[in-house]
Amino acid sequence: MELHRIELKNFRQFENESISFARGTETGVTVVHGSNGSGKTTLLNAFTWLLYHTVDFDTKAEQLLTEGVIAEAEVGEELPVVVRLEFKHEDVQYIAERKAIYEKQSDSDLDGDLQDVEVSLKYKENGKWDERGNPENTLDQIMPERLSGLFFFDGEDIEELAGIENQQQIQASIQNIMGLTILERATRHLGAVADRFEDEVEQHASDELAELIEKKRKIEEEIESLGRDQDDTQRAIDRIEVEIGDIEQKLERLDESAALQERRSEYRKKQSELKDEVTEVNQRIKQELNNRGYIPLAMPLIKETAEQLDEMRQDGVIPSDLTNSYIDSLLEVNQCICGRQLDPGSEPHQRVKAMKGEAVSEGVEQSAIRVVGNLNQISEMETDYYNEIDDCIQRRSELEAEIETLSEKIDEIGSELEKMDQTTESGESVTELENKRKEKEREKGELHNELGKIEERINNLEEQLESTSDKIAEKKDERQEALVAKRRQYAAESVKVELEQAFDKLKNKVRRLSNKKIQETFSRIASKNMEARITEDFELRIQQGVNESQRQVNKSTGERQIASLAFIGSLVDIARERYESDNDSEYFTGGIYPLVMDSPFGALDKSHRRKVGRVIPELANQVIVFATDSQWEGPVEEEMRKKVGKQYWLDFNEGDGEDNYPRTVIKTEQTNMGEEK
């Protein structure tokens, strides 16, 4: 921010005055000379009133309007108070203006009643002036109010900055200018937003999905385990069948049992063939059900439709085109449909006759007849279907009866074998072999039962698996939402961590940088054994070095003022340096700031005034100093003279309390001004 010119209209004792500020690195100092009470503090307040709508006056704080102006105005007259500031910021020219309207209420009213306050901010872009829609916001961004105390300060209060009670302001100032505040806030806000996304994740990704997935996994595991049991049982059955086969071979080899065993094998073979046939019959029934099973279900409706269509046709409800029979009847009576005579052999007769044919046969009535015919065919299909199913059931019953008969015969053979006592070479009798065979058959039966149970359990589980998979699929969309929320949470947390690291890195860098700069500045203006530093917690400390040990000292007013000036000057300098380099520009908020100081040398002795006068112009590009002659003359003037670009003198006339009211005129040349008080 570079200040160009300020104009004041009816602002306290300034009726219509202006100041153009010095610019440039070599002569960037503007000095406004004025005795006590001449309006130096009022000028400082003009800046804060314009930019932030705040003032800090010791007397008549609420009275802004020039006393002489309202005194001379008529009752009811509206009077403006205006402060206008021209400045440049980041290469854009601005004109900020705040205007308050007061109305005189009575002859004795010297304050006026505030009617309206408005602020405007014009800026020049591409050679044209335009106006900001949010002037106060923009002004606050250009020169933040929270930093205003640093750049527009009253020297009489400045030493307070270095006091313990103002450490927070020091911390905030450094962190704000150096970009730490942005990082700290961004980190905090990202954390809050990450929490929001986490809530969203919880909301979408309910435990239900996890439970379903877990359930599916358990079902799959159980099916796998049952599959292993199934294989084991099947292998046990295979083994038993081999054993039974061995026993039966032995029975076949014995004369006594050979014939019976052979017969049993035949029966079994036959029984097996019959069972295969039963399976085939069952297959046929299933096929019939699949292919024509719908017919019996649809038949009542089909019959009803066919009957209705037929009735409609017979009743003549269905519109008929020219049917062959109708044309025949026309030809028979030799009369056309239009009533004309149709002589056989004549052309009209021939034409009517020619209408008989395929086209006519496709009439609606014919179609209805065909549909009814087709529906009747379906009825025949129903009969066929029932006949086929009945045949199959009949055949299956016969087969099952045969199988039963064979089972009985097999049992009888078993009973006969149990009674035989011929033994094998190893001493096993037929009876024993048969009993053993039966025992193996029983075991085999049990294993088959077990296998059946396993298969049933697997089938059940597979149904459950399918149903669970369907439910998981239904939850897929919800999961997708949860996934997106989770990714957003992850992103917020990742950026947060990154910014926290950047904060820690920058914090140390800023502390080192500000410490170095303040130490340098302070050492140039303070006593030799005094030292100013910024602590780990960004507190400003003044220490007195005694040999190698240091102790914190109670600062005198002068020392506190020097420390504060060093601190402010250093911040302005750091902000300028950082602004001119592009490092960390992503979050760096510094810039070029002017220093506007009211009586900055008040509490300093001559030696310190000289040092401050030497250092301050080097810290800021633009310095505006309000000073009394006694503060300025001597060492300060000697040090700053070469840097001064413009000087003004406040010519204050305090009036006589009757017709003449207090007024200050700003002059560019020194005249015989009032004495200092």
Add this chain to the structure above:
Amino acid sequence: MSAGETMDDDELEVDDETLQRIRSRVLRAEKEKLHLDLPRGINDEIETIIKEEIN
């Protein structure tokens, strides 16, 4: 988050370019509200930024 356990790290991955864009946009939004003591609505703005970048 229970269901989160079923999400693979790969599924949660956000590329560096996106993170960089989020970072820049968040800092820009913060910068615009830096002058406010209470930057009202900043959390909503950051949420919107992230939703726009990851959808």
